[in-house]
Amino acid sequence: MLDLTETNPTRVGLPMPEAEIRAALADARVLRYEPTPFGDAAARRAVSAYHGGAVPPEHVVLTASTSEAYALLFKLLGDPGDRILFPVPSYPLFDYLAGLEDLETVSYPSVWEEGDWLIDLDGLEERMDDRTRAVLVVSPNNPTGAMLRKDEADRLLALCGRRGLAVIADEVFADHVFTDAPSRVRSLAGRDEALVFVLGGLSKSCLLPQMKAAWIAASGPADLLDDALARLEVVTDTYLSVNTLVQLALPRLLALRGVIRPPLMARLAGNRARLAQALRGSAATLLPTDGGWSAVVRVPRHPGEEERVLRLLTRHGLRVHPGFFFDFPAEAFLVVSLLGPEDEFARGAAILAADADAP
Ligand SMILES: Cc1ncc(COP(=O)(O)O)c(C=O)c1O
Incomplete structure (x- = not known):
């Protein structure tokens, strides 16, 4: 997973x-x-x-x-x-x-x-x-x-x-x-x-x-x-x-915030950059942000948020949140946490990008 x-x-x-x-x-x-x-x-x-x-x-x-x-x-x-x-x-x-x-x-x-x-x-x-x-x-x-x-x-x-x-x-x-x-x-x-x-x-x-x-x-x-x-x-x-x-x-x-914050900010910014890089040229778009621990990705409407999230889970073992968990006004959005370790995050981001281009 x-x-x-x-x-x-x-x-x-x-x-x-x-x-x-x-x-x-x-x-x-x-x-x-x-x-x-x-x-x-x-x-x-x-x-x-x-x-x-x-x-x-x-x-x-x-x-x-x-x-x-x-x-x-x-x-x-x-x-x-x-x-x-x-x-x-x-x-x-x-x-x-x-x-x-x-x-x-x-x-x-x-x-x-x-x-x-x-x-x-x-x-x-x-x-x-x-x-x-x-x-x-x-x-x-x-x-x-x-x-x-x-x-x-x-x-x-x-x-x-x-x-x-x-x-x-x-x-x-x-x-x-x-x-x-x-x-x-x-x-x-x-x-x-x-x-x-x-x-x-x-x-x-x-x-x-x-x-x-x-x-x-x-x-x-x-x-x-x-x-x-x-x-x-x-x-x-x-x-x-x-x-x-x-x-x-x-x-x-x-x-202690002074020592706790820098590695966190580096992790968040690094993972955001990895996600932006992975999605470049794909059918998915990374939405801009001001701050926080999450990233929002807009994906093609078809096959729907729930189906896409289940597909990512069952085909690729990748867990992401559908936008409807957070009451997005329209489909289709995915929400990912930027907190995770870099390698795992990069692999997940690549899967997201490939899946956005799949029919
Ligand atoms: C926006 C927001 N407010 C409050 C909380 C809850 O924080 P606490 O652990 O202090 O209850 C969270 C936790 O994720 C949150 O995202």
Whole structure:
């Protein structure tokens, strides 16, 4: 089997500063329990610094994962039956996360135009009603890699501010960006036109999903923000779910990004180049991206995404994801993870190219 769907960063042979990680976890203070609803002060200061001070430590909330951050925010923002707007194509977990909090999800489309994924902001506004509580954005998006553009961010925040809606900005891939285009927004951290909750975590930033540590960086108009944080404190105080060990280690783990990131970026860029090279001259096209761990390949419509994916699997032992897993608006797209080892990736890319040209 050749697996181009592997997104577990602990299984792809990337070098990690193992001794430093172990040392960060060997903290004598772990024998004491000093619960705090939003998490250890030093860890929150480190997250604030990670965001360039755009959000002060008092407005940082530690969580056990980004998924848990979503759940906490959904508890905070909605009552059963309220609605959350989420982007498509995107990461396919939002229905579950919202459903488990008895919220409904309504998708809003991004459209592929002139080589760019653009949020259909008029379509987004049309989908808002009096039960809508929040709009979710994922930047860089998983799997398209598209980042929010400055004009989109300005319009989105103004719209949400006007309507009293919160913006939840999933920026877990923000450290893994290939573009320096000034039209792209690096982060919504600290924006205050609406209530904004930026999500990030060790899972992607440090390739350490097993540590179970993430955060919410909150900002917004002072009255709304104070009220939201006071309520969120009740929610987090009820669970106190982030373990002491990882809270104590967090500043040192975050500081290791400097050594963890370069080999990852080289892997992502190298595999992208291999894919582009393999597809050149074939019937498949590699879509441009701003960042993230995935690549999107447009393939001929015939024989259909599902048939193609099954054909790749049964004829060639190659595993890729069909676009419909991520709710692409049309056929036919394939999604591959750029994380895997170079040799295996190159062999998979060659198979993809040959298959795109097969009848
Ligand atoms: C866009 C996005 N958000 C959130 C997550 C979940 O991250 P965590 O491990 O922090 O729950 C993922 C995981 O793949 C993701 O792709």
